[in-house]
Amino acid sequence: MPEQPTSPISRPPRGRRPGQNATREAVLDAARARFAADGFHATTIRKVAADADVDAALVMQYFRSKDELFAAVMSLSPGALARLAGAFEGAEDSLGERVARAHLGVWEDRSKDAEALLAMLRGAIVHEQAALQLREFIESRLTEDVRRRAHDDHDTAVRVALAASMLIGILVGRRVVQVPLLTGEDMESIVQRVGPALQELLVPRSTPDSA
Known part of the structure; x- marks a missing residue:
């Protein structure tokens, strides 16, 4: 047949x-x-x-x-995203501390969210594309709100890149490389030290030209 x-x-x-x-x-x-x-x-x-x-x-x-x-x-919960976004709610003069606290808190709370983020961070150390994803993800958390406060797009992009790099560097030091002086400090102590620097980057001071 x-x-x-x-x-x-x-x-x-x-x-x-x-x-x-x-x-x-x-x-x-x-x-x-x-x-x-x-x-x-x-x-x-x-x-x-x-x-x-x-x-x-x-x-x-x-x-x-x-x-x-x-x-x-990345196996992150909606709650983790909400915590990061919530950092931009509140008084402008404490934004830097809130951003530092939110990011460090999500990465260090020993939840499944933190495990997924730590895996992303470790991947970024050895894979260029993973590093790009991590950097862009963190920058995207910061960019929208910061742009509403600034006038120069290039300056804003540089400030956001610096803030993201600072956060990534702290996380690498505490969670991956485990620098003793950093791992030995409690999270709130790190927030108090890093917050003012993030404040300067995320809330640029007004100048006569921009006022």
Whole structure:
């Protein structure tokens, strides 16, 4: 008997998959690969959706923003993102301390969030692309609010880069390299020392030209 031709494999309509769990995992797999290839800033919801063969609106149903998508890829909880974002709520003159406290707190609270962030930090030590993701992720936490306070985009970018580098350096010293003098200090002591420097970077003083 002659072999019967096989029928073409039917693909589900774009934006729909046979099950929410399968769809979510497909989106996460696509996002993980896209973040690794392009970094945080260059990755977009539309690109991830195209890679996963779903609609961008569907991605937004699962993850309300690129930040939340990245957090899910890195196994961070929404609560961790909320703690970082919450640092910008409150009096301007104590912003530096709040940012230092929020970042160190999320990285050092011995939760699953801290474990995921520590894995990201260790990866950044040896992989250039992982370092790019980490740096851009931290910078993105700082950029939006700082830009509302400043006028010079280049100056703002430099300030944010310095603040992000400072935070990363402290975390590397305390959690990866484990410099004795840093690991021996309690977190609040570090916050009190670092807060003023972050304050200078994140809340630039007004000048006669910018007033």
